[in-house]
Amino acid sequence: MPEGDSVWRAAAQLHAALAGQQLLSSDFRVPRFATLQLGGWTVNEVVARGKHLLMRLQGPADRTPAEQDRLTIHSHLKMEGTWQVYPPGGRWRKPGFTARCVLRTAAADAVGFSLGILEVVRTADEDSVVGHLGPDLLGSDWDLAEAELRIRAAPDVPIGVALLDQRNLAGIGNIYRCEACFLSGVHPAAPVSTVAELPALITHAKVLMEANLSPGRRTTVLNARGVPVGRTPGRPGYWVYRREHQPCLRCGTPVRRGVLANGAGSEERDIYYCPVCQPFPAASADS
Numbered sequence: 001m002p003e004g005d006s007v008w009r010a011a012a013q014l015h016a017a018l019a020g021q022q023l024l025s026s027d028f029r030v031p032r033f034a035t036l037q038l039g040g041w042t043v044n045e046v047v048a049r050g051k052h053l054l055m056r057l058q059g060p061a062d063r064t065p066a067e068q069d070r071l072t073i074h075s076h077l078k079m080e081g082t083w084q085v086y087p088p089g090g091r092w093r094k095p096g097f098t099a100r101c102v103l104r105t106a107a108a109d110a111v112g113f114s115l116g117i118l119e120v121v122r123t124a125d126e127d128s129v130v131g132h133l134g135p136d137l138l139g140s141d142w143d144l145a146e147a148e149l150r151i152r153a154a155p156d157v158p159i160g161v162a163l164l165d166q167r168n169l170a171g172i173g174n175i176y177r178c179e180a181c182f183l184s185g186v187h188p189a190a191p192v193s194t195v196a197e198l199p200a201l202i203t204h205a206k207v208l209m210e211a212n213l214s215p216g217r218r219t220t221v222l223n224a225r226g227v228p229v230g231r232t233p234g235r236p237g238y239w240v241y242r243r244e245h246q247p248c249l250r251c252g253t254p255v256r257r258g259v260l261a262n263g264a265g266s267e268e269r270d271i272y273y274c275p276v277c278q279p280f281p282a283a284s285a286d287s
């Protein structure tokens, strides 16, 4: 699964290429929308909502009744998906048979490859596709208290599972899940009820994602001023993620990999943690 920052960057790139542009043609290579033709429609904006991409379009005034002149192309990258922007008629870097959506304008072609979800809904009905999401860590309407409330509603769920549940809060994938738990000294399998500093843990995830909105290698190793120092060649980019058997950057203990059930995708069942910095909570005296 992508992390929310990848989707945010994809939305920013697509917005820069397409916003204000009229589509010369559209080509939806999925059965449900194979006959849909959005040539003449104008892209108003492209935004990310958690890990979902929303391209909002406006119909040609002379042809579209006002009540249905706003459509949203909703996509989700899932495991392998990507959107790429090319100069008009430019040669694709991915195999043509994996293309699911081709949008052509006078300025650029945008091609969505291997998209996990691709559908077109009325903009007024966007809630039917993203309304279930919790507060968006990178959204302008981010609400820490609401995210904490949603997570706390299921106190027995492992914190590592709760962080990936996009209904609680939207945008975290496996990397930020593991790294935020490390920075908070919390074992990813610990039940939510044992995590006293939940707001701080969530805030770690948000700060790490925001530090990675600019281009460059993703890293969670920041200095005290929030500058990503983990981009330096030869330095580890992550504290624990995919660093199994390597020494913890804080205490030197070998990092461990474990499996957390109830995770979404198979790749997201893997957790990485330092057994010393992130001890599993001891049973309380009265249990």
Ligand SMILES: [Zn+2]
Pocket (backbone or CB within 6 Å): 248, 249, 250, 251, 252, 253, 274, 275, 276, 277, 278
């Ligand atoms: Zn450690």
